[in-house]
Every structure is written in C-alpha cells, then in structure tokens.
Amino acid sequence: xxxxxxxxxxxxxxxxxxxxxxxxxxxxxxxxxxxxxxxxxxxxxxxxxxxxxxxxxxxxxxxxxxxxxxxxxxxxxxxxxxxxxxxxxxxxxxxxxxxxxxxxxxxxxxxxxxxxxxxxxxxxxxxxxxxxxxxxxxxxxxxxxxxxxxxxxxxxxxxxxxxxxxxxxxxxxxxxxxxxxxxxxxxxxxxxxxxxxxxxxxxxxxxxxxxxxxxxxxxxxxxxxxxxxxxxxxxxxxxxxxxxxxxxxxxxxxxxxxxxxxxxxxxxxxxxxxxxxxxxxxxxxxxxxxxxxxxxxxxxxxxxxxxxxxxxxxxxxxxxxxxxxxxxxxxxxxxxxxxxxxxxxxxxxxxxxxxxxxxxxxxxxxxxxxxxxxxxxxxxxxxxxxxxxxxxxxxxxxxxxxxxxxxxxxxxxxxxxxxxxxxxxxxxxxxxxxxxxxxxxxxxxxxxxxxxxxxxxxxxxxxxxxxxxxxxxxxxxxxxxxxxxxxxxxxxxxxxxxxxxxxxxxxxxxxx
Amino acid sequence: xxxxxxxxxxxxxxxxxxxxxxxxxxxxxxxxxxxxxxxxxxxxxxxxxxxxxxxxxxxxxxxxxxxxxxxxxxxxxxxxxxxxxxxxxxxxxxxxxxxxxxxxxxxxxxxxxxxxxxxxxxxxxxxxxx
Numbered sequence: 160x161x162x163x164x165x166x167x168x169x170x171x172x173x174x175x176x177x178x179x180x181x182x183x184x185x186x187x188x189x190x191x192x193x194x195x196x197x198x199x200x201x202x203x204x205x206x207x208x209x210x211x212x213x214x215x216x217x218x219x220x221x222x223x224x225x226x227x228x229x230x231x232x233x234x235x236x237x238x239x240x241x242x243x244x245x246x247x248x249x250x251x252x253x254x255x256x257x258x259x260x261x262x263x264x265x266x267x268x269x270x271x272x273x274x275x276x277x278x279x280x281x282x283x284x285x286x287x288x289x290x291x292x293x294x295x296x297x298x299x300x301x302x303x304x305x306x307x308x309x310x311x312x313x314x315x316x317x318x319x320x321x322x323x324x325x326x327x328x329x330x331x332x333x334x335x336x337x338x339x340x341x342x343x344x345x346x347x348x349x350x351x352x353x354x355x356x357x358x359x360x361x362x363x364x365x366x367x368x369x370x371x372x373x374x375x376x377x378x379x380x381x382x383x384x385x386x387x388x389x390x391x392x393x394x395x396x397x398x399x400x401x402x403x404x405x406x407x408x409x410x411x412x413x414x415x416x417x418x419x420x421x422x423x424x425x426x427x428x429x430x431x432x433x434x435x436x437x438x439x440x441x442x443x444x445x446x447x448x449x450x451x452x453x454x455x456x457x458x459x460x461x462x463x464x465x466x467x468x469x470x471x472x473x474x475x476x477x478x479x480x481x482x483x484x485x486x487x488x489x490x491x492x493x494x495x496x497x498x499x500x501x502x503x504x505x506x507x508x509x510x511x512x513x514x515x516x517x518x519x520x521x522x523x524x525x526x527x528x529x530x531x532x533x534x535x536x537x538x539x540x541x542x543x544x545x546x547x548x549x550x551x552x553x554x555x556x557x558x559x560x561x562x563x564x565x566x567x568x569x570x571x572x573x574x575x576x577x578x579x580x581x582x583x584x585x586x587x588x589x590x591x592x593x594x595x596x597x598x599x600x601x602x603x604x605x606x607x608x609x610x611x612x613x614x615x616x617x618x619x620x621x622x623x624x625x626x627x628x629x630x631x632x633x634x635x636x637x638x639x640x641x642x643x644x645x646x647x648x649x650x651x652x653x654x655x656x657x658x659x660x661x662x663x664x665x666x667x668x669x670x671x
Numbered sequence: 672x673x674x675x676x677x678x679x680x681x682x683x684x685x686x687x688x689x690x691x692x693x694x695x696x697x698x699x700x701x702x703x704x705x706x707x708x709x710x711x712x713x714x715x716x717x718x719x720x721x722x723x724x725x726x727x728x729x730x731x732x733x734x735x736x737x738x739x740x741x742x743x744x745x746x747x748x749x750x751x752x753x754x755x756x757x758x759x760x761x762x763x764x765x766x767x768x769x770x771x772x773x774x775x776x777x778x779x780x781x782x783x784x785x786x787x788x789x790x791x792x793x794x795x796x797x798x799x800x801x
Contacts, residue, residue: 178790179798183782198785224730 182245184188187225189237192399193444196226196243205285207250211241217250217405222361222447227445229401231266249285252409253278253514254416259360261378262391265406267413270393276648282412284405288467295473297507301359301425304595305333305523307588310547310605311554312510312530315538316359316423317471317480320504323487323494329523330486331372332592333510334427337484338363340595341425342385345465359482359580360417361385362426364392364410367433383593389417396433411468414481418470421477426469431462432487435498452497458499466505494529502635508532521585522592527554527659540598541648546606550584559580571602583613586621596629599643603632606649607661617670628664636660675723680716684723688731694764697728698736732766734784739769741779742791757783 167499184198194216202208202218207230220227230237231250242356252267255278262271269276297315314320322330339359348356363380365373373393379433380386390413394406407428411497414537428434435458442455442547450456469483487502492514494503504510508531516524537543561580570578587608590596596604604625607613616624639656646653675681687709691702709720737757739750754767765783772780775791782788789795 178788179794181787181789183785183787200785224726 164289173236173347182221184226184243186237186239186241186243186397188239189230189234191444192230192234192401194228194230194234194237195242196228198225198228199243199245202226205249206636207246209244209246211238211243214235215246215250216243216264217401217414219441220447229404231401231405232399232401232478234399244617249283249424250405251281251283252412254413256392258413258612260386260392261392263407263409265392265394265402266396267409280416282312283443284408284412285464286412286415286468287469288486289472289476292478293472294470294669297471297534299357299423299480299536300535300540300598301337302340302344302598303333303335303337304343304597306590306596306601306604307523307525308333308510309539309596309598309601310543311527311551312508312525312532313535313539313543314482314532315471315535316482317469318508318532318534318538319466319469319483319485319506320535321485321487321506321509322512323489323499323503323509324524325489325514326491328512328514328517328591330488330512331376331429332476333523334363334429334484334486335376336426336593336595337361338380338389339385340381342380342383342388343595344598345388346384349567357423358388359423360422361389362392362410362414362424363389364394364407364426366394366427366428366430367396367437367637368393368429370395370397379593388558400437400440403434404441407431407434407465408441410464411481414466418472418479418481419477421472421479423482425482425484427484428465428483431465431502432488437462454497458498459505462498462502463505466502472502500580507534520589522589525588527551528558540602542602542646542653543598543605544645545649546602546609549609550605553577554581554584555582555596579614582618583616584608585623586618587613589622597644598647600629601633602643602649603640603657603661604628606654606657610658610661612661612665616668620670623671624668625666628661631664631667632660635663675719676715677716680720680723684720684727687724688705688727689718691728692731696764696766697731702728712721736765736768736783737765738782739767739779740775740782740791741769742771742773742775742777745769745771745779753781757781 182199182201184196187195187197202221204218204221206218208216208218210230214230214232216228216230218228219227247461253276257276257278261269262272263269270436291420297317299316301316303309304316322333324330341359341361345358348358348526363376373395377391380389392406392410394402410426414424414426435454438458438461439454443449443453447455466483467483469481471480485506487499490496511526511529512524513526516526526622556577560574561601564578587604607628613621613624639660640652642653673683687705691697691705695700737754750769755763758765775793778791780787780789780794781792
C-alpha cells in the first residue's frame with residue numbers, strides 16, 4: 160500500500176509547476192469569423208492563437224497595436240474583452256492512414272460520427288512547398304477512367320490539372336469518377352500482390368458546398384467502396400469563412416503526409432472559387448486593400464502556394480507524389496475572369512467543360528480546343544499514347560469543320576470523312592458518370608476506332624457498340640487486356656492479338 | 672489606438688506623448704501641462720488628436736504597470752523587492768499595482784503589458800484542464 164502512496168506522491172512531485180510566461184491580448188471586436196485583438200505583442204504571422212472555451216484562431220494581420228485574426232469554430236460565445244493567448248505553434252491538423260475512410264472538418268475534427276481519430280502525427284496547414292532539388296518530373300499516370308481525359312488530356316502523378324467550367328457541367332463528377340477509379344485500381348493492385356504497385360490515396364476537399372451535396376458525394380463513394388482510400392475534408396457553405404479558407408490547406412497537409420511517406424495521393428479542391436470568395440470576405444473585414452473584383456492583392460499567392468505543394472518527389476526524398484485537381488467555377492463560360500486566369504496560369508493544364516456540349520448530351524462536356532495537359536503526356540501509358548496520339552487533333556479539326564460545314568451543303572470527300580470520323584469519336588467518348596474504364600479497355604476501344612472498326616456502325620449505335628466491345632474484350636479478350644495491362648505498351652504481337660479479338664467481336668456485332 | 676491619417680497630426684500626438692513622460696512613465700503633472708497647452712490651440716481635429724493621445728497614454732501605462740495579483744497574504748517588502756528585480760530585468764521604471772484576488776485560490780499572477788507570468792493555482796488547474 161505504501162508503494163502506491165509513494166507512486167502518487169512522486170507523480171505530484173513531478174508535476175510541472177514552473178511559472179509559465181504567456182503573451183495575452185483582448186478582443187476589441189469580433190464579427191463574421193474575424194477578431195481584432197489588442198496586445199499579443201509576441202504573436203507571429205500565421206500563429207495559432209487560443210480564444211476562451213478552446214476556440215482557436217490564426218493571426219493574419221499584424222498591425223501596430225492590434226492583431227487581426229480569423230476564428231475557426233463557433234464565435235457566438237466570444238465577446239469583446241475576452242482574453243486571447245498566443246500558443247507559439249502553427250495551426251496543425253491530424254495526418255496519417257487513420258484518416259482514410261473518415262470525414263473531417265477544416266480543423267481535422269471528425270464529423271462522421273465514427274468516433275475520435277487516433278492520429279499520431281500532426282502537420283502544419285501552412286507549409287513551404289518542396290523546392291526544385293527534391294522534385295522530379297511527372298512520369299507516372301493517374302488513370303481517371305474517363306476515356307476522353309486519359310487519351311487526350313492525360314494526368315500524371317504530381318501534376319496540377321485544373322477542372323474548370325460553369326455550374327452543372329460535370330466538374331465534380333470528373334473528380335469523383337477519378338477517385339472511384341483509383342479505388343478500383345488500388346483493389347486490383349493490392350489483390351495482385353505486385354510489390355511495385357503504388358496505391359493512390361484520395362483526398363476530397365469540399366469548400367462552400369451544400370451539405371446535401373457533400374452527403375451525396377460521401378454516399379456515392381461509399382457505394383463504390385472507395386471511401387477506404389479516401390479522406391473527405393468538408394467546409395460547407397454554412398461553415399464560417401475562416402473554415403472555408405483554411406480547408407484546402409488542411410487537405411493539402413493531409414496529402415503531404417502521404418507524399419512525405421513515399422506514397423502517392425490525389426487531392427481534389429472543390430472548389431477554389433468559393434475559397435477565394437471566403438478569403439475575399441475575410442480580407443475585406445480585415446480592411447486589407449481590395450483589388451480587382453474586390454479580391455485582395457495576395458489572392459494569387461493564396462492559390463499558388465497551395466497548388467505548389469502538389470509535387471512528385473525524387474527517390475532521395477521518398478519518391479512520393481501529390482496530384483492536385485483544383486476545380487474552378489466560371490460565370491457564363493468566362494475563363495478570363497480574375498480567379499480562373501490566376502489558377503489557369505498556376506496549374507499544369509486545364510480540363511474545360513462547356514455548358515453547350517453538356518446540353519447537347521456530350522458528357523463529359525470537355526471542350527477539346529481549350530483543354531490541355533502540359534506535362535501529362537510524358538506520364539501517359541505507351542499503349543494509350545500510341546493509339547490516341549492523333550485523336551485530339553482529329554477532334555479539334557472536327558469541331559472547326561463542323562462549325563464551318565453548317566454554311567455549305569457540298570463538301571469534298573475528305574472533309575466528309577473528317578466530319579464522319581469526328582462525330583464517331585465524339586460518340587465514342589460519351590461516358591456516363593461513375594462508370595470508369597480501365598486503361599486496357601480504353602486502349603482496346605480507341606484502337607478499334609482508329610482502325611476503322613466503328614466506321615460502318617450507325618452513329619446512334621456507337622455507344623451500344625462500345626459497351627458490346629468492352630464486354631467482348633473483358634470476356635473473350637481478357638488475355639489481350641492482361642497483356643496490355645502487364646506490358647503497358649502495344650507491341651506488334653499484342654496489336655495482332657487485339658486485331659483478332661476485335662475482328663471476332665465485329666463478326667458477332669449486328670446493327671439494329 | 673485611434674489611427675490618424677494626417678502626418679502632421681500624427682507627429683503632434685507623438686510629441687505630446689514624449690512630453691508627457693518622466694523617466695519613461697506618463698507623469699500626471701506633465702500630462703496636465705500638455706493638455707493645457709493644446710487646449711488653447713483647438714482645431715477641427717482636436718477631438719481626434721485627444722482620442723489618439725488617450726490611446727497612446729493608456730497603452731504606455733499598461734506597458735509600464737507591474738500588476739501583481741495574489742491570493743492570501745503577501746509581504747509588502749517582498750512585493751517591493753520583486754518590483755526592483757523586474758525593473759532591472761526590463762531595464763525601465765515600472766508602476767506597481769498590487770491587489771488581492773481570492774479567485775486565484777493560491778499563488779500569484781504578474782502582468783506587464785501583454786506578458787503574463789501565472790503562478791496561481793487557478794492558472795495551473797486551467798492548464799491541466801486544457
């Protein structure tokens with residue numbers, strides 16, 4: 160018994176009782192998630208500060224005599240005169256594998272009702288992006304499963320590819336399809352036992368969205384069994400602007416952990432226009448000078464420092480990668496607005512979605528002429544590159560000719576052939592949501608198109624023919640698909656076997 | 672502190688503050704003299720200047736005040752010796768403001784400007800809870 164008493168006495172003796180120096184301030188005013196604080200002479204830029212009741216904030220404006228801070232969380236309990244303390248720490252969020260399958264808020268707190276997150280590590284939300292030396296060029300693909308993107312606008316691991324378009328043009332669908340396709344590839348790769356297989360984990364950051372939309376996204380990912388490889392960071396429209404501003408940075412910190420551990424991750428920022436609007440609100444309340452469209456002068460830096468954190472590291476630094484798919488919503492297709500031009504110039508390419516194409520039933524509604532991937536082609540699988548090399552050009556020429564052909568009735572045979580081929584490619588690239596194709600199936604279908612196997616099929620039956628060919632390839636042609644998957648290139652032998660399989664399919668195919 | 676945009680007015684407030692100090696601490700007599708001097712030269716921005724002056728003096732007093740709050744009894748000599756040691760440490764004169772506050776339960780809490788040294792039981796409990 161005496162030993163128990165001794166143990167407790169020792170514990171009490173060892174208690175930290177030293178006097179602690181603290182730097183404090185008092186709230187002068189608080190409104191719309193922003194507080195003006197008197198004092199805090201020792202506070203550092205971006206330092207986490209502590210409000211009463213465990214509420215935290217971040218110092219953003221260091222003025223003579225006062226500090227401007229954003230407050231994360233419920234500000235209704237805070238009032239003028241409340242004491243605020245510096246913490247000496249940067250704002251950090253939990254990171255690690257324990258977050259996979261979870262839905263968290265902008266601060267990393269779980270909001271899915273699945274209990275607390277047992278994180279062992281925390282990363283600061285603001286971090287300097289990797290420099291030039293630790294990086295290497297993008298050379299591994301991110302298979303989106305969307306045939307038109309994988310063949311014409313390929314994305315590589317470590318790339319930043321912007322998805323841009325008006326409201327309701329399928330921007331989020333492309334991102335969700337990509338996440339679902341990664342889960343499918345991860346499942347297959349892990350099941351294959353291939354030691355060189357590198358799973359791609361996903362982080363979906365929802366900024367300023369309706370809660371119902373976020374719930375629908377979660378449900379979609381759960382139904383596709385993709386949540387086990389995914390983290391969702393949610394700062395919905397009802398959240399305060401500070402949370403909407405910081406959520407993409409929190410997601411980036413979570414993604415950086417995977418990259419630092421030598422793993423690959425994909426992060427979707429849905430969407431950065433709403434984050435910019437939240438940042439504009441904060442900046443205006445902080446009385447920062449307003450610039451174009453009332454955005455503050457550093458809104459470019461807001462997005463550039465976030466997107467620069469996506470990188471592919473070299474082997475000496477673990478070889479991990481963080482691929483970013485930022486989303487920007489345009490107004491009436493205006494890509495020359497302030498935020499769209501900023502993000503276009505920061506990223507390594509963009510997928511531009513058009514309302515007209517969407518309304519014509521061309522989905523994904525990708526505008527080929529305006530979409531580009533600046534670094535992804537070097538990451539494209541050799542097989543896909545071989546079969547899809549000319550498609551982008553053919554489709555761009557088709558769009559131009561189609562507009563021109565509206566004015567003339569007599570067309571020369573060459574133009575007619577180009578129009579015919581173009582309209583078939585358009586039909587072939589139509590793809591319903593949540594139905595990603597594997598790379599080898601994409602190769603098979605595009606190869607069949609390029610080798611004229613779809614030329615005698617009526618336009619309205621191309622989609623049916625494509626699905627029929629997919630079934631045939633996955634059934635009788637599975638050995639060919641396996642070879643493409645394994646070698647990742649289209650050798651003469653594989654091409655011959657593919658031709659044989661597609662010819663077999665063509666013999667069974669009948670037009671309605 | 673109220674911000675003045677006009678440079679001349681800002682310089683005036685700065686000069687008023689400088690004239691109000693004695694050994695680095697705002698002195699009541701000097702403040703009275705400064706106020707009397709500006710009273711005779713009122714201008715349209717007189718109120719703004721006085722408000723800015725008030726803010727600056729208030730901030731200076733806060734930064735020059737050694738506030739010692741304690742629970743229980745504290746020897747006055749100990750407080751004086753503490754004031755001297757703090758003045759040596761801060762290398763400037765300080766105004767002492769000591770008072771008892773039973774809500775600290777035990778120990779003391781020392782404040783200079785926005786720096787706080789908390790050695791109270793209430794502070795310790797608060798830290799343990801956090």
